[in-house]
Amino acid sequence: MPISAKVRQAMQSQSWIRQMFELGIALKKQYGDENVYDLSLGNPILEPPAAFQAELKKLAEHPGKGTHRYMPNAGYLETRQAVATHIATDTSLSFTDAHIVMTVGAGGAINVTLKALLDPGDEVLVLAPFFPEYMAYADNHGGLARIVKTDESFQPDLEALEKAITPRTKALIVNSPNNPTGVIYTDEKLRGLGQVLARAQTRIGHPVYMISDEPYANLVYDSQPFPRPVHYYETSIIATSYSKDLSLAGERIGYVAVHPSCPDAQELVNACIYTNRVLGFVNAPALMQHLVRALQDSHVDVAWYQRQRDTVYNALKKMGYTLAKPQGAFYAFPRSPIPDDVAFVQELLRERVIVTPGTGFGAPGYFRISYSVEERVLNGALEGFARVAKAHKLG
Ligand SMILES: Cc1ncc(COP(=O)(O)O)c(C=O)c1O
Incomplete structure (x- = not known):
């Protein structure tokens, strides 16, 4: 066998999101694109804002000398x-360039951070439901992901978190606004979470790092406040990207920002610069670094996503599905009308509606809808949801 047993096993238990996406491709071949309603993938559907195209044109017409060369592994100083x-303006914390490492998306940022932090056997706490790649990311660097449940509103369960911390706990990943639930963690829960981590550090005698995975930080609806996790705990790191708010997912550009008051902040930044290099990223893509430099205040049209959220939430509620109103990101996470979410997803498949079972996010009994899709696709899917709701006598 040419490949490692570990990788073979990981491939066999492949992510549900990918499985559903591939199923969608097969269904589209069979029934035609227009007859399949694929809500499985969190792929930003809007084009990048006009300011992005303008910067791209400027850069193409006037490339600086050496634009395509290697650079410092942390990224361009100006970027x-x-x-x-x-982020200093956004958070009122004293971030400087010395706290920032440009990375290959948020996925790159989390990997760079975990490699910098973990020794073999160290534990990484993950709040369920979670972005499934966290499992692989922890494993990539010899870590063990430990799943901690959230409460019935998908907010952190502080008691469960406190109990889950052991002398091997090195990091906690938080993700707000959340994929897959669309929930924003409250001020009260984050304050409690910060206190739990602070107590744990004293108890176990070494730092526990909070990695705040924030690629949806600018996709927040109804002008509500977005409590920033880094405001509640200093031993923390932001890992984020421009994948969603500038619709640049394929361009792989993001960053790590170490909290300015994090103990040994500079040592951690230096470690991230090193891991960025040796993981083979070397540096974040040069062209994208030039572009995002000038686009710090640009976003895609968040109101469009909010309208999609309203459409899906109002329609599903009316049909009798049970779900919380998503506050950010572009996902809804309804309860499956039957306990077996995988079986329910199969029922939707017969309507040619593709969603992802909650099981794939560590939350059986639910399913995830990505509403980052064309209106036509969403409307077609809602017709399928309505037929299935009727069959289950919901509402
Ligand atoms: C919660 C979460 N974290 C990280 C990522 C990875 O983002 P990127 O494409 O910037 O690597 C995603 C992508 O969907 C995500 O949903």
């Missing part, structure tokens, strides 16, 4: 300065 100024 890190622009990012630092932006």
Whole structure:
């Protein structure tokens, strides 16, 4: 066998999101694109804002000398300065370029951070429901992901968190606004979470790092406040990207920002610069670094996503599905009308509606809808949801 047993096993238990996406491709071949309603993938559907195209054109017409060469592994100084100024304003924390490492998306940022932090056997706490790649990311660096449940509103369960911390706990990943639930963690829960982590550090005698995975930080609806996790705990790191709010998912650009008051912040930044290099990323893509420098205040049309959220939430509620109103990101996470979410997803498949079972996010009994799709696809899917709701006598 040419490949490692571990990788073979990981491939066999492949992510549900990918499985559903591939199923969608097969169904589209069979029934035609227009007759399949694929809500499985969190792929930003809007085009990047006009300001992105304008910057791209400027760069193509006037490329600076050496634009395509290697650079410092942390990224261009001017880009890190622009990012630092932006998040310092956003958070009122004293971020400078010295706290920033440009990365290959948020996925790159989390991997760079975990490699910098973990020794073999260290534990990484993950709040369920969770972005499934966290499991692989922890494993990539010899870590053990430990799943901690959230409460019935998908907010952190502080008691469960406290109990889950052991002398091997090195990090906790939080993700707000959340994929897959669309929930934003409350001020009260984050304050409690910060206190739990602070107590744990004293108890176990070493730092526990909070990695705040924030690629949806700018996709927040109804002008509600977005409590920033880094405001509640200093031993923390932001891992994020421009994948969703600038619709640049394929361009792989993001960053790590270490909290300015994090103990040994500079040592951690230096470690991330090193891991960015040796993981083979070397540096974040040069062209994208040039572009995002000038786009710190640009976003896609968040109101469009909010309208999609309203459409899906209002329609499903009316049909009798049970779900919380998503507050951010572009997902809804309804309860499956039958306990077996995988079986329910199969029922939707017969309507050519593709969603992802909650089991894939560590939350059986639910399913995830991505509403980052064309209106036509969403409307077609809602017709299928209505037929299935009727069959189950919901509402
Ligand atoms: C919660 C969460 N974290 C990280 C990522 C990875 O983002 P990126 O494409 O910037 O690597 C995603 C992508 O969907 C996500 O949903």
